[in-house]
Amino acid sequence: MSDIHLGFQKHEALQKIEQEVFERAMDQCISCKVDFILIPGDLFHVNIPEMRVQKFAFAKFRQIYDASIPVYVVYGSHDFSPVSNSVIDLLAEVGYITKVTKATSLDDGRIKLDFLVDEKTGVKIAGLSGLKVGKDREYYEKLDRESLEAESGFKIFLFHGGISEMKTESGMDGENMPLSLLPRNFDYYAGGHMHKFNSQNFDGYPRIVYPGALFAGYHSDLEDNAKGQKRGFVLVEFEDKIKNVEFVEIQNTHYKIIEVNAENRMAESVNKELQDKIREIDPAQQVVIIKVQGEMTKGKTADVDISAIRDELNQKGALVVNINKNQLTSKEYCITEAKGANKEEIENNVFTENIGQLRFEQKNLLGESGVQLAKKLLAGLIQQKLENEKTADYNARIKENAFGVLGIDTDAS
Template identity: 25%
Template sequence: MKFIHTADLHLDSPFLGLQTAPDALWQLLQQATFQSFEEIVTAACEQAVDFVCISGDLFDSQAQSIQVQAFLNQQFQRLAEAQIPVYLGFGNHDYVVPQQVQLDFPANVHLFGAQPTTYQLTTQDQKTVAITGFSYHQRWVTETPAFPARGTETYHIGMWHGAQRTGQAAQDHYAPFTIAELLQQHYDYWALGHIHKRQTLHEQPFIGYSGDPQGLRRSETGPKGYLLVTEQSGQLQPQFVPTSVINWQNVTVDVTGAKRMTTLINQITDQLQALPAQQHYLVRLQLTGTAQLTPQLQQRIDNGELLQYLQQQAQATPTWRWPVALEVRYQPTTAPLQQFDEKYWQAAAETVFSTENILKTAAPLAGYQFMMDAFATPEQAAALRTATTKLLQNRALKDAQKHVD
């Protein structure tokens, strides 16, 4: 027995903040999600898997372009010709609406409704399998869907698009669950979707996220892909297979002692060239050891001149090492926020950067689903808190340097 577990493909999703990228890179980005899914379909056919599970957010939104519909039907037809069924649940981005019902999927594609539904099949090696899943019927699902108990099949697989329960109403918008609740069902595998990071929540039975096949944001660093699940000694074991066309990467460059712009450029270029070959990268550069940079060098970094030059140079390489951002991390010998009482700073930060407060502040953006989804994550709250702390530190250090000068 063998199957593929994937989720969060977000077909045709835009790469935000990269609209100024060169045409050749932009074309690569526009095709990245499509190419990743095409690789999954090719692997399914070559591996002769028994079925494919897609645990939500196949699309990036409820309405799909003609291009997306045509591409998807072509790929599903390839699987149909290989006699490979697909089990598909819609998530919070592509929740069930009339437009999706009208999609003319091949007969091998089995859709889950708003309530958990179970499909049965018999694999090539005569194993009986039950697959239970559900689809979102609206953007937020706050109640835990009631899954049926395990049946008498050889294997029972659950498909779930959601996040672990936190106990905070502002965060539990996405079919909240606990590991204990899933284990109570005695299923043999839980194919999770929604979190764009590959994670194992429980070893056996496996409960985990495949992550997205193509990273879409700066926070989604490293290789992305799907899970190829095989039967081994009566257990279902997942193996990660990369598919990302281009990887997001954070690169830290120590520029201690750099006195000239050419030195800075050479140090950064060396780090970019050290990235593994034969792979495209979107790079977030972070400079450390910057305390002794001259005001002239600092200004050329702050006004974007250095980043612009690095981007121009990146266009001449056979594989993309595209710098999307260049940040300076100040490293003062004394804490620049020492004038603040640490206890009060921490207390204020807990309130200001809570998910509830962030969502309240972002309320004017409620019409933009992808932004509200991002703001609702604990990771975004932590990122905002870290960025604000760095901003205050950098400003305090600059003020201190002015007084010294």
């Protein structure tokens, strides 16, 4: 299994699903009595996830360990740490999982990978972690392939990255590498990074398999789930050769998706369609995903009233309401390009040229005073989090800045 992304979810209801899906997948491995588990990266969403996540992960891996099931892991691009500063390394330190990558630099500059042998089955496993974008390729190009390819026996290669020949997910092409960079002649290639299940055979590469994300690791994964993308892991049966590769679905939750095309329409008619559509569904205990896209003829994108929709769905018991307006624009209000010799000038010009498109009753938000206010607000919002500053403290500080600039009394609310 791969791309579990533990710790990605921010919403409590989704955190619970993320945990349950992981636990059920692991429980199923225990009840199937698998010989071992392979995780080719992105087990965690970040290298050091919050304590809540570490707790349930350690508890589950302890059970896997007690069931005598080895877990072989490489870092993904998310849980990677160049200095072994990842919760992956803690799990490896206590012996619950085993890091596969055993690389040594040869005198000629090439990189030699050693095999690890699974005690019970004698399977030989080698692999490479996913690195930050672009670094992988360099690493693969330096690999001492001959020794990897010549090794006898049943061999598995773990890797984290996209393969151009297998492209199925749009928008990720730039990061993919050619298949030929992988060493040949392994019996099975356990791939991570691609979030949709994909299994293909190529000459010299008999089985390249991406199980895909176990639940969701990108925001778009939830949308894909809502559109019917199945999630789970891959169960592989082998003796001296692969006998069977089976996708095992793990259910996660129930979804409702509402899509509205706002192209050439006005905000009122988009709002009306949204309201009609949400009344057609029963959102109780569902993850509701609302996607509004296209270029409106009139009004601001903020006129598409999502807060009323969110309230109504929450009142009817929706588990989570996700609203995606990323691809919604308006002809009437679009940021015009502004030039300038420096940051100060560019900011000034952007605000001055765009503020004319706004219609507010409060006159101080318009004209020169509006520009000055916008600049002050930007200066207040642009501040970075301080070292060791807690997120809650940072959020409070930024809000205070903004309300201060706008002259809003926060105590009154």
